[in-house]
Amino acid sequence: xxxxxxxxxxxxxxxxxxxxxxxxxxxxxxxxxxxxxxxxxxxxxxxxxxxxxxxxxxxxxxxxxxxxxxxxxxxxxxxxxxxxxxxxxxxxxxxxxxxxxxxxxxxxxxxxxxxxxxxxxxxxxxxxxxxxxxxxxxxxxxxxxxxxxxxxxxxxxxxxxxxxxxxxxxxxxxxxxxxxxxxxxxxxxxxxxxxxxxxxxxxxxxxxxxxxxxxxxxxxxxxxxxxxxxxxxxxxxxxxxxxxxxxxxxxxxxxxxxxxxxxxxxxxxxxxxxxxxxxxxxxxxxxxxxxxxxxxxxxxxxxxxxxxxxxxxxxxxxxxxxxxxxxxxxxxxxxxxxxxxxxxxxxxxxxxxxxxxxxxxxxxxxxxxxxxxxxxxxxxxxxxxxxxxxxxxxxxxxxxxxxxxxxxxxxxxxxxxxxxxxxxxxxxxxxxxxxxxxxxxxxxxxxxxx
Ligand code: NDP
Numbered sequence: 001x002x003x004x005x006x007x008x009x010x011x012x013x014x015x016x017x018x019x020x021x022x023x024x025x026x027x028x029x030x031x032x033x034x035x036x037x038x039x040x041x042x043x044x045x046x047x048x049x050x051x052x053x054x055x056x057x058x059x060x061x062x063x064x065x066x067x068x069x070x071x072x073x074x075x076x077x078x079x080x081x082x083x084x085x086x087x088x089x090x091x092x093x094x095x096x097x098x099x100x101x102x103x104x105x106x107x108x109x110x111x112x113x114x115x116x117x118x119x120x121x122x123x124x125x126x127x128x129x130x131x132x133x134x135x136x137x138x139x140x141x142x143x144x145x146x147x148x149x150x151x152x153x154x155x156x157x158x159x160x161x162x163x164x165x166x167x168x169x170x171x172x173x174x175x176x177x178x179x180x181x182x183x184x185x186x187x188x189x190x191x192x193x194x195x196x197x198x199x200x201x202x203x204x205x206x207x208x209x210x211x212x213x214x215x216x217x218x219x220x221x222x223x224x225x226x227x228x229x230x231x232x233x234x235x236x237x238x239x240x241x242x243x244x245x246x247x248x249x250x251x252x253x254x255x256x257x258x259x260x261x262x263x264x265x266x267x268x269x270x271x272x273x274x275x276x277x278x279x280x281x282x283x284x285x286x287x288x289x290x291x292x293x294x295x296x297x298x299x300x301x302x303x304x305x306x307x308x309x310x311x312x313x314x315x316x317x318x319x320x321x322x323x324x325x326x327x328x329x330x331x332x333x334x335x336x337x338x339x340x341x342x343x344x345x346x347x348x349x350x351x352x353x354x355x356x357x358x359x360x361x362x363x364x365x366x367x368x369x370x371x372x373x374x375x376x377x378x379x380x381x382x383x384x385x386x387x388x389x390x391x392x393x394x395x396x397x398x399x400x401x402x403x404x405x406x407x408x409x410x411x412x413x414x415x416x417x418x419x420x421x422x423x424x425x426x427x428x429x430x431x432x433x434x435x436x437x438x439x440x441x442x443x444x445x446x447x448x449x450x
Contacts, residue, residue: 001035001042002028002032002047005051006021006025006028017099019327020101020103020104020107022352022356023104023352024107026356026434027107027434027438028051033423034423041442044445044446046445046446049445050081050442051107054079054081055077056099057077057078057079057153059074060073060074061074061127061149063138063141063142063145065141073129073142074127074128075126075127075149076102076127077123077125077150077154078103078124079106079123079153080103080106080124081110082122083444083445083448084121084440084444085119085120086156086158086159087121087122087159087160088120088121088160089105089106089113089123089162090105090124090125090167091124091126091127091161091162091163091164092105092125092165092166093129093131093166093171094128094165096128097128098128102125102126105351106124107122108372109122110122111433111437111441112377113377114437114438114441115373115377115412115436115437116377116381116408116412117408117411117415118381118384120160120380123159123161124164125161129142129146132285139170143178144175147174147178148182151182151183154179154190155189156187156189156387160190160383161175162190165238165326167192168204168239169193169204172190172191172193172194175190176193176198187390188386191203191383191384191386192204193386198386198389198390199386200382200385200386202382202401202405203379203383206243206378206382206383206405207240207349207379208245208247208349209243209244209247209405210382210409211347211348211376212247213405214347214378214412215322215347216251218345218370218417218429219320219345221413221417222417223368225344227248227252227320229252229254230253230254230318230319230320231254231318231319232248232253232255232256232319233255233257233314233321234248234255234258234271234313234324235258235311235324236323236325236326236349237260237279237288238324240376241325242273242277242280244324245258248322249271256268256318257316258313259311259312259325260280260288260325262303263287263289263305264288264303264311264312265292266299266316267291267295267298275291275294276288276291279291289302309333311330314330314334314335314338317341317342318338318341318343319343319344319345320347321347322346322348323346323348323349324350327352327353328353328354329350329353330346332355332361335354335361343367345370346367346369346370347368347375348376349372349376359371363428366427368427369430373433373437374412374416374433375409375412377408378405385401385404416429416433416436417429418436419432
């Protein structure tokens, strides 16, 4: 059945859907025996319905730049599945954004959101707008133009977007401001808002901290190991990477790398987070090449120095690796190098950063591997906490959100590892995550009828 669905999907998809097909193929192969064991899934076409988005929305975003030139971008929202609750998932602003990329991210989001145990469905959106080099006013004008189109499709109980690559609290603030102007409604229609007007404390930290809470629990239970004093490598230098590094450092790990789209920093004495923040936070997107100029002990390797199928960051020996930049940034060659260098765990902070062949190798070699839909679910979980706070007009303190996040990440680990064990695939957290998430969504779809 799985092969038939994949073949049909391939026939009806175009080349830009490659990442979507990659994500669907991984999930469906995990589910093969589960689907075969319950005739209701076939009778109600659960898999076919699950791989087809409810709605693919595309719109034109027109705005005027600082030179008074008219600019046009494509805007999208993929509302994939709302069996468990309102559509929920981030907005990405990056030139690589296409329907294919967003379909993959929205599809993954269904499973991630299901794993949190919270009442949220799966969606994703964004634009091919490139925020790099844009002034603050241009970002504001673009966000307002984007929301002029998007507002008609979203709502606090319909679809609640959040941030992702290129969309932080500044962008969410501008988007929220425009939504309010158009609709005259002050409700929790976006999460990741600044704290000043309805944002949750800890939302900026949530994904990265959650990644580390998940890793800590997994290493403790599976290997009776801690991260204290261990060398860790992290890729990326954005929201997820920065907060993963911050929490790793707080618990005593030595983080020696970070990277951006142009190159990698290796700092053997430990990444200086204040320098990374100086270069990257608050909308600044300066190159990490500047880091090496400020810290002569650090080594900068430009991306061009490595062939397409290997990445400088994964050549550095480490105990645990945390890919936190973007999809398909850890190849089979990288996986071989990590294993050769003694890495025992790979914990995804980004969405699908590890290529299929690399995942297979990790599982085969007994490396603890956690898929992003499990280990990076802390971000969307705290987004749901923000929705709860907005709905009840409450504000929770930092410690309360942090405690709830830590507990939730431990629950996700437990759910995933137990499901893997019960399915006869002990320590296969890819299958564990896919099966546990699927069962919850599929049950809701069955109960809601066709
Ligand atoms: P940011 O925009 O804050 O940071 C992205 C980082 O990745 C930047 O350092 C960027 O480099 C780098 N990067 C982007 N594209 C490439 C590329 N092609 N090659 C190498 N590096 C690249 O995004 P986030 O940190 O929010 O997101 C990172 C990942 O985590 C994404 O996969 C996202 O979907 C996922 N995620 C994010 C969540 C969140 O709460 N923000 C929640 C769950 C998952 P540069 O600085 O040069 O642009």
